[in-house]
Structures are given as structure tokens and as C-alpha cells.
Amino acid sequence: DVKVTQSSRYLVKRTGEKVFLECVQDMDHENMFWYRQDPGLGLRLIYFSYDVKMKEKGDIPEGYSVSREKKERFSLILESASTNQTSMYLCASSARRVSYEQYFGPGTRLTVT
């Protein structure tokens, strides 16, 4: 079974703090993704990575950056957290370039106060 884990289930941070969200997958998948889920908006893609050190912007990259130094690990960074970044953050992975099915982690509920 594919397993995607995220470092925290719940996180509370203050405005202006630098926030790191970590994601690890154990199936040697090439692609990894970061989404945020907000009520009425569904899942929106922030960034994705198709190889180590390679990344591409998704639909809403502003205010975020990512890092992929190892194949199994993909980090989302909020450089200076703001209250409008309060959300559920979901990490996902998929096997190969042509794979459409993505496997999701349990999510991190981030609250920025």
C-alpha cells in the first residue's frame, strides 16, 4: 500500500512566522504535490515536483515555496505566514509522469493567528 505521511496533523502559528510542512512517501513515486483545501473551493494546487530539485508552480503559488532534496520528501514553506493561509494542506504523490492517480496524505490543519 502507498503511504503518504505528513509531519503534523494540526499546527498553530503566528502571523509572520516561517512555517515548514513536511511530506514523505514510501513508494518511490516520481511526482509529489501540495494542495490546500478550503470550503467551497475544493482542492487547489500550490506546487508540484516531478523529480528531485525540480518544481513547478500550480494554480496558487503566491506566498509559498517548496523544496525537494530527496525523492521521498517534499516540503512546503510559508515564508511569512498570514491569516489567509489558514487552511487544510494536503500532500499527494503519483508514480510516473503519465500517472493520473494521486495518493494523498492525511492533511495538516494549519491555523495562523
Added chain:
Amino acid sequence: DQQVKQNSPSLSVQEGRISILNCDYTNSMFDYFLWYKKYPAEGPTFLISISSIKDKNEDGRFTVFLNKSAKHLSLHIVPSQPGDSAVYFCAASSAGRSARQLTFGSGTQLTVLP
């Protein structure tokens, strides 16, 4: 501009009856469509998919129908069970330069009443 739309935020169905969840899309480049199911405090899990070259795919109690001319797909659950109560997301995939991406709808909360 939302490329994948789920116009019903919620749906309630009696146990044993059919649940029909709908999804519309605008981008003709989408070639795979997926349904994900999400329980509270869990990540979405893959349910069923369909290729754009097909009009129906069935897996047990779940059937997805695709109408390409109308750019519409639907998920049928028969019979509905209380354990099916969850948020259902429709997603569409297109081949990207570097990796396939998914575009999600806003979700439909299904409640199956015992």
C-alpha cells in the same frame, strides 16, 4: 475560472436508494476523470476513474458515466450505505509537460440517512 464544477454542495439520500453526484467541466483537454472520497480528518482516497474514450465504468456499487458532448460526468452509488457519507470530489486530468495534474471540483457532501 473553475474548470471543474460540482454545483451541488450537499446531497441527502435514504439508505438503500441511489445517490447521483454530478460534475461539469469546461476544458476539452481533460482525458481522464476521477472521483475521490474524503472523510473528515483524512486525506482523499481514490474511488473510481474513467478515460475520455469510454462512457461508463463500473466498480461494484459505484458507476461513473461520462457524456463528452455535454462535458458532464456523474457518479452513481447503488445501493447507498451510511458508510458512504463523505465529501466526494470530482477531478479531471490532462497531460502536462512534466507530470499529469489534477483539477478538482469543490466537492459534494453526501449524507446517507439510515
